[in-house]
Amino acid sequence: MTDRTEVAIVGSGPSGAVxxxxxxxxxxxxxxxEQGDWVPxxxxxxxxxxxxxxxxxxxxxxxxxxxxxxxxxxxxxxxxVNPLMFAGVGGAALIYGAHWMRxxxxxxxxxxxxxxxxxxxxxxxDLAPFYAYVEEAMGVSGEDGNPAYPDGAPTPLPALPIGRVxxxxxxxxxxxxxxxxxxxxxxxSRPWRRLQPCVLRGTCGTGCSDGAKATPDRTHWPDALxxxxxxxxxxxxxxxxxxxxxxxxxxxxxxRQGARHRLAADVVILCANGVGTPRLLLASGLxxxxxxxxxxxMMHPFxxxxxxxxxxxxxxxxxxxxxxxxxxFYETDASRGFLRGAKWNCMPAGGxxxxxxxxxxxxxxxxxxxxxxxxxxxxxxxxFEWGIIGEDLPDPDNRxxxxxxxxxxxxxxxxxxxxRVSDNTRRMLDFHVARAREAMQAAGAVEIAExxxxxxxxxxxxxxxxxxxxxxxxxxxxxxxxxxxxxxxxMDGSTFPTSSGMNPxxxxxxxxxxxxxxxxxxxxxxxVA
Amino acid sequence: xxxxxxxxxxxxxxxALMVPGGAGMPSAARISLQGAPLDRVLAHAPQxxxxxxxxxxxxxxxxxxxxxxxxxxxxxxxxxxxxxxxGNAYFMAPQVRHAIGYPGQEAxxxxxxxxxxxxxxxxxxxxxxxxWRAP
Ligand SMILES: Cc1cc2nc3c(=O)[nH]c(=O)nc-3n(C[C@H](O)[C@H](O)[C@H](O)COP(=O)(O)OP(=O)(O)OC[C@H]3O[C@@H](n4cnc5c(N)ncnc54)[C@H](O)[C@@H]3O)c2cc1C
Ligand code: SF4
Numbered sequence: 001m002t003d004r005t006e007v008a009i010v011g012s013g014p015s016g017a018v019x020x021x022x023x024x025x026x027x028x029x030x031x032x033x034e035q036g037d038w039v040p041x042x043x044x045x046x047x048x049x050x051x052x053x054x055x056x057x058x059x060x061x062x063x064x065x066x067x068x069x070x071x072x073x074x075x076x077x078x079x080x081v082n083p084l085m086f087a088g089v090g091g092a093a094l095i096y097g098a099h100w101m102r103x104x105x106x107x108x109x110x111x112x113x114x115x116x117x118x119x120x121x122x123x124x125x126d127l128a129p130f131y132a133y134v135e136e137a138m139g140v141s142g143e144d145g146n147p148a149y150p151d152g153a154p155t156p157l158p159a160l161p162i163g164r165v166x167x168x169x170x171x172x173x174x175x176x177x178x179x180x181x182x183x184x185x186x187x188x189s190r191p192w193r194r195l196q197p198c199v200l201r202g203t204c205g206t207g208c209s210d211g212a213k214a215t216p217d218r219t220h221w222p223d224a225l226x227x228x229x230x231x232x233x234x235x236x237x238x239x240x241x242x243x244x245x246x247x248x249x250x251x252x253x254x255x256r257q258g259a260r261h262r263l264a265a266d267v268v269i270l271c272a273n274g275v276g277t278p279r280l281l282l283a284s285g286l287x288x289x290x291x292x293x294x295x296x297x298m299m300h301p302f303x304x305x306x307x308x309x310x311x312x313x314x315x316x317x318x319x320x321x322x323x324x325x326x327x328x329f330y331e332t333d334a335s336r337g338f339l340r341g342a343k344w345n346c347m348p349a350g351g352x353x354x355x356x357x358x359x360x361x362x363x364x365x366x367x368x369x370x371x372x373x374x375x376x377x378x379x380x381x382x383x384f385e386w387g388i389i390g391e392d393l394p395d396p397d398n399r400x401x402x403x404x405x406x407x408x409x410x411x412x413x414x415x416x417x418x419x420r421v422s423d424n425t426r427r428m429l430d431f432h433v434a435r436a437r438e439a440m441q442a443a444g445a446v447e448i449a450e451x452x453x454x455x456x457x458x459x460x461x462x463x464x465x466x467x468x469x470x471x472x473x474x475x476x477x478x479x480x481x482x483x484x485x486x487x488x489x490x491m492d493g494s495t496f497p498t499s500s501g502m503n504p505x506x507x508x509x510x511x512x513x514x515x516x517x518x519x520x521x522x523x524x525x526x527x528v529a
Numbered sequence: 530x531x532x533x534x535x536x537x538x539x540x541x542x543x544x545a546l547m548v549p550g551g552a553g554m555p556s557a558a559r560i561s562l563q564g565a566p567l568d569r570v571l572a573h574a575p576q577x578x579x580x581x582x583x584x585x586x587x588x589x590x591x592x593x594x595x596x597x598x599x600x601x602x603x604x605x606x607x608x609x610x611x612x613x614x615x616g617n618a619y620f621m622a623p624q625v626r627h628a629i630g631y632p633g634q635e636a637x638x639x640x641x642x643x644x645x646x647x648x649x650x651x652x653x654x655x656x657x658x659x660x661w662r663a664p
Contacts, residue, residue, distance in 0.1 A: 046634060047634065047636075049621040049626075049633060050569070050573045050617075050621070051634060052617060052620075053570060053573050053574050053613075053617045053621075054573055054574070056574065056613065057574060057576055058573075104661055104662070105661055105662070105663065105664040106661070106662040106663075106664050108664060109664040112664075113662070113664065123664060124664065143643065143651070145655060147654065147655055147657070147658055147659050147660050147661075148660045148661055149661055150659075150661055158642045158643070159642055159643050160639050160642070161639060161641050161642060161643065161644075162643065162647055166647070167646070167647065167650065170647075170650045170651075171650065173654075174650060174653055174654070177653070177657065179654060179657070179660050180654060181651075181654065182643060182647070182651075189639050189640055189642060190640055197639055197640060198639040199636035199637055199638070199639060200636070200637040200638075200639050201634045201635070201636060202634055203634050210636070312630075316631065316634065317637065318634070319639075327660055327661075328660070330660075331660075331661070331662040332662075351620070351631070351633075351634065352616075352620040352629065352631060353616055353617060353620060363598075364594070364597065364598050364601055365594055365598070367612075368546070368547040368548070368594070368597075368612075369546060369547060369549065369594045370549060370551075372547065372548055372549070373551055373552040373554045374552065376554075376629060377552065377629070380629055380631065381629075381630070381631070
């Protein structure tokens, strides 16, 4: 029997949650298909001593390491960076850092300002009301008046404490006269709607066991379900179906027992992220007149500079979460030998194991044996890092394809990634690492260690179904509507023309809100199957 | 794969080399790391037991750090499993946490927000003025 819905949404992460809540609030029937399950707060290990152990496997951000059937494996043999994600109600946000950054005005005008890539079809001012809207929903904490933004990037809640780590890092930046600002995070500093106030446990990256971090299972799904949305978990979409006119007519999905189902829909929205969405479009053979589906993958190559200090910084205290940010070197300065820039975030070092991981590259005798205790005493609680998120420019050869020899637990082709870090990005990271070393020195670090490119850093997945006005050079229009299939929409980071140097979830949610409100406004004239 | 009694005896010797006592810290032997602390690790990280068993079987004759280094060179993944098991078993032990002054990832009050001192630190930042580039 064929099931029927007005709108089928694939994926229950931040973008799918925004789309579903708006649609159902407008009285439109929604069915969401999510391959993962609900994850209750008690499942996270943050408040248990095993926290550092289970982040190596059960809560690792790389689905290939977790190896759960609800995730799909990814062939990364031809990639410099591993894409990271999590299948569950709330998507990758369940394990995100909740670093909340709006893109900068210049990020929407890369072609006009720097002569590379493309401008976005809209600008910062167009998106600002949508940022404010999703920031309310996400209980974002921060300090108003950040001079890195034209409007100071106001947030609904006051900033989280910056602690000893933040003070130490800030003093270093002030010594150099460099920009820093208290971190903005999708983590409430006060009770906020269904969110508990943060208790600074610092385990945000492996899930918040205190119900504080803003994740869609708390911020969006309870309201969406109460208003009548239907959310099917353990439901993996295999492909999008079309009718004789080439319009989307629904989806085929498979349940955890392997049974296939058909869900007929007037409209299909893909919110499966920058890897999952092109995977589905390619598997369905849809919307690819431009040949750009899966191409232009951007993942934000990431470097870190860690410093060790002589004094006790209690550097296991959260959030993790970003304590501070810096946009000092965010904008292009061509004299540096590269275009575009990077944002920095100051992060605590975590527990005793997290710290050791950061310094674990030396000879065995440096880490173990007689040196072990001296090293622990000198280092534990006394370190933090500046993380560097480099803007990744789109390259058609960085792409998602379907693997011919790797499948998920349902036998569907896994995505295969080809991705190389560009020379521009390498020069950018070299420059930023050198500056971050200076920042650590200015803060008084007695030992500095750097990692120039972390392989497990593909947190941010963008660009693989690019938006634009021309169907020959883009996959969707500026509202995520596929040029080739007018009732098929993409509302995740896949549509981003460029990646910025910012954590993308604020922009993914704001763009999703802009797109879905347009869909609601224009639905009278919608072509449906 | 479960560790044999011989594997555990080897692991106890290797852990004693890796984590001796001193500087106010208990040794691995003192907390009987190869017993309940190791069980706790393996209960949460069963994926370690295979490489751990392999490494212990190959490292039965290791008697000093140089020998451990050589065994680690021969089996990086096995040594990695050993390091993860020993490190986590050790740092999860309450007496070790107490000795390094680590309360664990404890809950604190976040509503204190920024202090007056933090605001003073921020003053030069906003005094320097606008940073963004006009589009
Ligand atoms: C470890 C980590 C840390 C991060 N930290 C930050 C941060 O600090 N700040 C920030 O801004 N961003 C961060 N991110 C990125 C952030 O999580 C994503 O930008 C955000 O989750 C994207 O939302 P989305 O809804 O588009 O996609 P996702 O959250 O990835 O959700 C997509 C959902 O679709 C489901 N799905 C996919 N394919 C199918 C299918 N075929 N059938 C059914 N369901 C399917 C998936 O299971 C998933 O639940 C982080 C990501 C990771 C992994
Ligand atoms: S720091 Fe706050 S948001 Fe992060 S895990 Fe702890 S309580 Fe949750």
